[in-house]
Amino acid sequence: MHVYELNHETQEELEKIQNNLLLEVKNLSLTIERFGKGWTRERLYVIRDFHLKIHHGEVVAIVGASGSGKSLLADAILGIHPKNSIVDGMIKYENELLTEKRRKRLRGNDILLIPQMTNALDPLMKVGKQVKTLMKQNNHQKAVKQIFQKVGLDPDVYDQIPSACSGGMIRKIFIAMALASEAKLIIADEPTNGLDYESIDEMLFQIKMLEKDNKGVIMITHDLEAAMKVADKIAVFYAGETVEVVDKKHLKKGGKFRHPYSRALWNALPQNGFIAIDSTQPSATEKLTGCSFAKQCPKATKKCKIEKPLLKEISHDEMVRCFYAGM
Amino acid sequence: MTKWLGAFMLECKNIGFYYNRSNWLFRNIHLSIERGEIIGIYGKSGSGKTTLAKIMANYLSPTEGEVLVDGEKSNHSEVYPVQLIWQHPEQAINPKWKLSKIFEEAKELDQDIPSILGIKEEWLNRRAHELSGGELQRFCIARAFHPDTRYIIADEITSMFDAITQAQIWHALIRLVKERNIGVLAISHHISLLERISDRIIDFNQLKGASEKSF
Numbered sequence: 001m002h003v004y005e006l007n008h009e010t011q012e013e014l015e016k017i018q019n020n021l022l023l024e025v026k027n028l029s030l031t032i033e034r035f036g037k038g039w040t041r042e043r044l045y046v047i048r049d050f051h052l053k054i055h056h057g058e059v060v061a062i063v064g065a066s067g068s069g070k071s072l073l074a075d076a077i078l079g080i081h082p083k084n085s086i087v088d089g090m091i092k093y094e095n096e097l098l099t100e101k102r103r104k105r106l107r108g109n110d111i112l113l114i115p116q117m118t119n120a121l122d123p124l125m126k127v128g129k130q131v132k133t134l135m136k137q138n139n140h141q142k143a144v145k146q147i148f149q150k151v152g153l154d155p156d157v158y159d160q161i162p163s164a165c166s167g168g169m170i171r172k173i174f175i176a177m178a179l180a181s182e183a184k185l186i187i188a189d190e191p192t193n194g195l196d197y198e199s200i201d202e203m204l205f206q207i208k209m210l211e212k213d214n215k216g217v218i219m220i221t222h223d224l225e226a227a228m229k230v231a232d233k234i235a236v237f238y239a240g241e242t243v244e245v246v247d248k249k250h251l252k253k254g255g256k257f258r259h260p261y262s263r264a265l266w267n268a269l270p271q272n273g274f275i276a277i278d279s280t281q282p283s284a285t286e287k288l289t290g291c292s293f294a295k296q297c298p299k300a301t302k303k304c305k306i307e308k309p310l311l312k313e314i315s316h317d318e319m320v321r322c323f324y325a326g327m
Numbered sequence: 328m329t330k331w332l333g334a335f336m337l338e339c340k341n342i343g344f345y346y347n348r349s350n351w352l353f354r355n356i357h358l359s360i361e362r363g364e365i366i367g368i369y370g371k372s373g374s375g376k377t378t379l380a381k382i383m384a385n386y387l388s389p390t391e392g393e394v395l396v397d398g399e400k401s402n403h404s405e406v407y408p409v410q411l412i413w414q415h416p417e418q419a420i421n422p423k424w425k426l427s428k429i430f431e432e433a434k435e436l437d438q439d440i441p442s443i444l445g446i447k448e449e450w451l452n453r454r455a456h457e458l459s460g461g462e463l464q465r466f467c468i469a470r471a472f473h474p475d476t477r478y479i480i481a482d483e484i485t486s487m488f489d490a491i492t493q494a495q496i497w498h499a500l501i502r503l504v505k506e507r508n509i510g511v512l513a514i515s516h517h518i519s520l521l522e523r524i525s526d527r528i529i530d531f532n533q534l535k536g537a538s539e540k541s542f
Binding site: 063064065066067068166167168193195196197198199222223224264265266268269270271274275276277278280 | 371372373445458460461487488489490491492493495497516518519520522523524
């Protein structure tokens with residue numbers, strides 16, 4: 001069996017990394033309780049065991065299948081999840097526990113969500129004004145127009161209302177908002193959805209711009225290709241769990257994904273083999289005993305079906321949840 | 328081309344369309360799809376690909392030109408032989424229906440189609456909001472396979488899904504259309520996907536550009 005060597009950082013380096021930590025999520029779970037037929041109650045285990053670490057000036061992509069509860073993940077971190085759901089786990093922001101009170105204060109100021117829907121802007125307010133509301137310094141209008149130019153928008157867009165803007169333009173306005181604000185953490189929910197090839201590249205470039213501004217960006221996406229282009233780290237999300245966190249440097253050096261699901265996702269890309277594994281991911285109503293990927297995994301053994309693998313640390317920010325990872 | 332050859336094709340002849348009289352979206356589009364052939368088409372968003380798809384599937388009438396299905400003009404009294412599959416399945420399925428009713432829409436659906444598409448028995452009793460987009464899209468594809476269907480237009484049908492779901496759906500769809508000798512027009516901005524699935528790839532902007540020169 002292949003054994004990974006742990007990177008032994010010096011104490012000083014470790015401390016530096018710790019200080020630079022922006023957000024840390026551990027054992028996050030989200031369960032929705034709802035009424036089934038008659039009086040029976042049903043539980044949906046949407047997020048089961050989610051882990052994530054993000055530093056200042058870093059882009060982390062969360063990649064997962066559609067319908068796997070990725071958008072709820074953002075809601076859970078921000079504390080805007082549906083009322084009939086229970087969130088459990090630990091979230092730390094800048095090394096301090098994120099309590100309900102603190103979260104309310106940070107939301108919209110320090111932590112900003114770029115929504116998936118392009119109808120999230122106020123339909124009656126001029127676009128520029130909406131960006132302006134997020135700025136703290138004076139001489140707003142000029143500054144907003146400068147930011148518009150930075151993201152590739154015509155400064156005249158300032159006076160338009162959202163219905164006059166295309167979907168691609170609205171996404172750029174969202175980026176402009178993120179740049180205008182003093183937020184340190186940006187959560188972008190499916191920023192590339194429904195864009196054509198050129199616009200996707202443009203969008204990824206703009207996400208990089210946020211990163212250069214020393215902001216942390218969490219990019220939630222189903223598009224592994226886009227994630228690999230822009231992210232420093234990729235967290236693969238499957239059936240409500242983090243199954244793998246991989247550093248892009250590892251992939252750039254020719255390394256492979258370590259978890260069988262991530263590998264299947266990689267092999268399914270049209271340019272890599274277009275291989276479709278059989279069957280779909282377990283539904284949220286199922287209570288899982290073993291590994292969530294055991295039924296689909298080509299390498300699954302008896303152990304995988306009985307025992308749930310834990311997230312193993314490979315280096316300080318790379319992890320994998322598999323007994324036979326990397327084999 | 329001789330007429331008997333044209334009889335087994337979906338043809339766009341000289342098609343033009345505008346939403347606004349002063350601004351033609353496209354003009355003089357010529358395109359033909361043979362039975363059993365998969366054609367991929369890509370282009371920028373907003374260039375009119377979906378409008379062309381709607382015209383070919385008879386959702387819209389072209390401002391000029393005509394669409395011929397196996398050499399004939401459309402006949403409204405029967406099931407239209409060109410079926411369109413949309414990008415957003417959740418918007419194309421009645422949210423109040425149980426999914427088993429989707430199959431009734433297609434009337435005489437072949438027995439093996441659901442299993443080829445990977446549709447599970449237990450999904451049939453659910454409603455649209457209880458399934459994921461990828462699962463719903465399989466129903467949308469299944470109902471397009473009416474026995475009279477001869478051509479399918481697939482407009483970005485997997486762009487909302489992850490790579491595994493995308494590969495599953497396309498493998499199933501390719502198997503079904505090849506077995507039934509159905510012609511497919513696949514619209515996508517994902518060129519590497521089109522390279523995998525299509526027999527021939529067309530750049531929509533070139534198609535438009537070629538016609539502009541001939542004005």
